[in-house]
Amino acid sequence: MKWQKKFVSTLVLAFIFLCIWILWSSDEMKDSLLLHKKNYDYMKDFILSPPVTYCKKSSFLTIIVTSYVGHVELRSAHRRAMPADLLESMNVTRVFLLSKIPVTEKYITQAAIINELSIYKDILQGSFVENYRNLTLKHLMGLRWASNVCRPTYILKVDDDTVFSLEGTYKLLLKLGIQETVLMGYMLNNTVPRRNIENKWYVTQQEYNLNKYPEYLSGWYYITTSSVATRLCDMALYQPHFWIDDIYITGILRNILGLKLIQVPEDYWLEYYELLECCMTDMTKKFIRCEYVVGPNGGRNNLILEFNEALRNCDNQKNCMVRPIDKPLKRVCFVKRERDIFSKGQGKVELIQA
Ligand SMILES: *[C@@H]1O[C@H](CO)[C@@H](O)[C@H](O)[C@H]1NC(C)=O
Numbered sequence: 001m002k003w004q005k006k007f008v009s010t011l012v013l014a015f016i017f018l019c020i021w022i023l024w025s026s027d028e029m030k031d032s033l034l035l036h037k038k039n040y041d042y043m044k045d046f047i048l049s050p051p052v053t054y055c056k057k058s059s060f061l062t063i064i065v066t067s068y069v070g071h072v073e074l075r076s077a078h079r080r081a082m083p084a085d086l087l088e089s090m091n092v093t094r095v096f097l098l099s100k101i102p103v104t105e106k107y108i109t110q111a112a113i114i115n116e117l118s119i120y121k122d123i124l125q126g127s128f129v130e131n132y133r134n135l136t137l138k139h140l141m142g143l144r145w146a147s148n149v150c151r152p153t154y155i156l157k158v159d160d161d162t163v164f165s166l167e168g169t170y171k172l173l174l175k176l177g178i179q180e181t182v183l184m185g186y187m188l189n190n191t192v193p194r195r196n197i198e199n200k201w202y203v204t205q206q207e208y209n210l211n212k213y214p215e216y217l218s219g220w221y222y223i224t225t226s227s228v229a230t231r232l233c234d235m236a237l238y239q240p241h242f243w244i245d246d247i248y249i250t251g252i253l254r255n256i257l258g259l260k261l262i263q264v265p266e267d268y269w270l271e272y273y274e275l276l277e278c279c280m281t282d283m284t285k286k287f288i289r290c291e292y293v294v295g296p297n298g299g300r301n302n303l304i305l306e307f308n309e310a311l312r313n314c315d316n317q318k319n320c321m322v323r324p325i326d327k328p329l330k331r332v333c334f335v336k337r338e339r340d341i342f343s344k345g346q347g348k349v350e351l352i353q354a
């Protein structure tokens, strides 16, 4: 009789496990585990997207540019600085991340955006409303789309007001070679939440209750890979939403995944618009090649075009020299400023003088 008892209890146990397994793998169970099904929907529901043929299978680099829907001129400057045929010859795809026109916007219509897409094919428009508090959704949407649809070796995330050199970026990527896991950019260490209600980046205890942010990369410009982007987007489904996009994605989610950040090389990043201006003037007037790759546009829409053109002039006519070691830009260029470089956390206050 003993073996019969054993047999029955084994059968009962197996049945129970089967039930648990069925329940566990059902969609309802999964849905209830997803803290942020809404995030998930926004990541994959678009109003407009590039044609299915837009991404060649396995390109080298996909550039995702977060762009306010009304910034038509900025997008135009990006397209002229890095024209489609140049991108194609380098195995690069670029897409602008937009979302729904807010009611406060008076100068742009949805018809104009549809027209822009039909001409340039490079617009991904999310189904949420444009707002800086919705930037996390836009950022995740871009990472998801790039890693799902284009599946490139590298993804570059920039803002539409970031100035960067395409060739300079490309050179760095070639140096990195083919890697699965890269998160490289301007690291921000030891930043703390702004608790002053008047600050644009004011964060309540409820939104973020620790008194320090994890190390993160500035959302101006950072480099990652398709496989990292996939993991970040998946992790976003299970972690409480936080609206400051670069802190949430490259700080909080990245930290949970245990991924390391890499700081861009020195001589790569210009924190102030004035330094970029100096670097440009040195190229056009003194024929000293600008060694820097990234900087802010200081509100000047065409700076990305002028910067890339000046660099190409330098390289094509081969009449530019390397900056003398004893006269580094950040010392020679006179910028007397006292302000935050990045406004989202406790910014660095720096005084740069000749
Ligand atoms: C484009 O990039 C992919 C991935 O890096 C590579 O496999 C492919 O050979 C490249 N194609 C060209 C034309 O360079």
Ligand SMILES: *[C@@H]1O[C@H](CO)[C@@H](O)[C@H](O)[C@H]1NC(C)=O
Pocket (backbone or CB within 6 Å): 127, 128, 129, 130, 131, 133, 134
């Ligand atoms: C974010 O997008 C949602 C969906 O469109 C919208 O309801 C909400 O108002 C937006 N948030 C803000 C702060 O505008």
Ligand SMILES: *[C@@H]1O[C@H](CO)[C@@H](O)[C@H](O)[C@H]1NC(C)=O
Pocket (backbone or CB within 6 Å): 186, 187, 188, 189, 263
């Ligand atoms: C942040 O820390 C990393 C090392 O953890 C360092 O390489 C990097 O230069 C630091 N960045 C800044 C802006 O201090």
